Amino acid sequence: MKFKTLAVHAGVAKDTAYNSVITPIYQTSTFRFEGIGQTKGFDYTRSGNPTRTALEENLAALEGGILARAVATGMVAIQTVLHLLKAGDHLICTQDCYGGTERLLRLYTSLYGIEVSFIDLNRESELEASLRKTTKMVWIETPSNPLMNVTDIRKVTGFARNHGILTVADNTFLSPVFQKPLELGADLVIHSTTKYLNGHSDVVGGAVITADPVLADRISYLVNALGVAQAPFDSWLVLRGIKTLALRMKQHEENALAVARFLDQHPSVKKVNYPGLPGHSGYETAKSQQSGFGGMLSFEVDGDLEKVNRILSSTRLFSLAESLGGIESLICHPATMTHASMDPELREKAGITQPVIRLSVGIEDAEDLIADLKQALSA
Numbered sequence: 366m367k368f369k370t371l372a373v374h375a376g377v378a379k380d381t382a383y384n385s386v387i388t389p390i391y392q393t394s395t396f397r398f399e400g401i402g403q404t405k406g407f408d409y410t411r412s413g414n415p416t417r418t419a420l421e422e423n424l425a426a427l428e429g430g431i432l433a434r435a436v437a438t439g440m441v442a443i444q445t446v447l448h449l450l451k452a453g454d455h456l457i458c459t460q461d462c463y464g465g466t467e468r469l470l471r472l473y474t475s476l477y478g479i480e481v482s483f484i485d486l487n488r489e490s491e492l493e494a495s496l497r498k499t500t501k502m503v504w505i506e507t508p509s510n511p512l513m514n515v516t517d518i519r520k521v522t523g524f525a526r527n528h529g530i531l532t533v534a535d536n537t538f539l540s541p542v543f544q545k546p547l548e549l550g551a552d553l554v555i556h557s558t559t560k561y562l563n564g565h566s567d568v569v570g571g572a573v574i575t576a577d578p579v580l581a582d583r584i585s586y587l588v589n590a591l592g593v594a595q596a597p598f599d600s601w602l603v604l605r606g607i608k609t610l611a612l613r614m615k616q617h618e619e620n621a622l623a624v625a626r627f628l629d630q631h632p633s634v635k636k637v638n639y640p641g642l643p644g645h646s647g648y649e650t651a652k653s654q655q656s657g658f659g660g661m662l663s664f665e666v667d668g669d670l671e672k673v674n675r676i677l678s679s680t681r682l683f684s685l686a687e688s689l690g691g692i693e694s695l696i697c698h699p700a701t702m703t704h705a706s707m708d709p710e711l712r713e714k715a716g717i718t719q720p721v722i723r724l725s726v727g728i729e730d731a732e733d734l735i736a737d738l739k740q741a742l743s744a
């Protein structure tokens with residue numbers, strides 16, 4: 366079946382008790398046994414729950430995996446994957462990753478002795494130079510947050526496979542509508558389902574997906590052992606959100622492109638970071654591995670911090686808030702918000718400077734969004 370059909374149907378209609386068309390919410394912690402070892406496939410909700418299973422089957426189908434596990438947040442999806450490592454192992458991470466990822470990796474370095482190199486994954490020389498005997502994992506996030514740098518997934522996964530190293534791709538920014546990292550050679554995909562997959566800014570969640578049977582067993586074991594699985598009601602919300610994912614992504618992209626073109630012409634804007642603009646450094650790579658450019662962009666303001674603050678506090682439709690991927694448009698200041706926890710030196714090295722403003726372009730009317738930005742830029 367094709368993607369849009371899977372988004373609506375995969376995992377969904379299995380209620381033989383009452384033939385409900387939509388997956389019921391099994392809001393229960395435990396399930397009755399009929400005798401020793403006799404269950405209907407579920408015994409305890411941390412280990413498994415039919416509502417969550419429906420979501421997991423859907424997520425696996427959309428990313429082209431054999432297994433997905435839905436977990437409580439994007440951060441525990443990342444943690445679960447990091448538990449594939451042990452003390453002394455080395456991880457190579459893209460340098461402009463999500464701020465929370467960088468914070469967690471630093472915590473794992475200090476707590477568990479997991480060693481991390483933050484590099485520009487697109488530079489082969491940096492990739493070669495950072496390689497160690499103990500390197501076990503490469504962490505890809507593309508397009509990156511908030512600068513929208515595009516990493517060539519095939520190149521990095523090819524390099525890693527030649528060295529027997531696992532690759533993980535954080536696919537939160539594009540969703541499987543526009544990018545399928547498993548097909549591009551990644552071993553694992555993680556999501557913050559809080560963002561586009563749920564898409565309505567009313568739940569936090571995460572997911573880990575793989576097409577490898579050995580990793581699938583290990584991830585299942587870890588989600589149960591760590592106790593990080595997503596609650597039934599939250600799972601139901603994410604599954605509900607996914608049904609309109611393809612439609613939403615199309616509108617997010619159309620609006621983002623219109624906003625990017627507007628900003629690109631504006632005299633108060635020094636630079637627009639949107640891979641859908643032909644002048645963007647990642648345009649060609651994006652076209653080779655993505656089927657769309659997504660709804661996220663950032664831009665650099667020509668002016669001081671006061672000017673930046675005036676723009677941030679003058680938008681009326683764009684709410685000044687963290688997070689992204691919901692139907693409503695958001696504006697954010699990465700240096701002091703999403704990336705505040707990041708090591709300042711690394712933040713500067715990655716180019717996440719004070720004049721950078723990030724937009725999560727929603728599905729409102731593009732004309733209204735542009736009018737809002739226009740008045741804020743001249744405030």
Ligand SMILES: *Cc1c(COP(=O)(O)O)cnc(C)c1O
Nearest residue numbers: 438439440463537557559569570
């Ligand atoms: C938000 C986000 C995360 C973390 O997800 P939570 O659901 O907030 O825990 C990880 N990666 C990216 C790219 C994100 O945008």
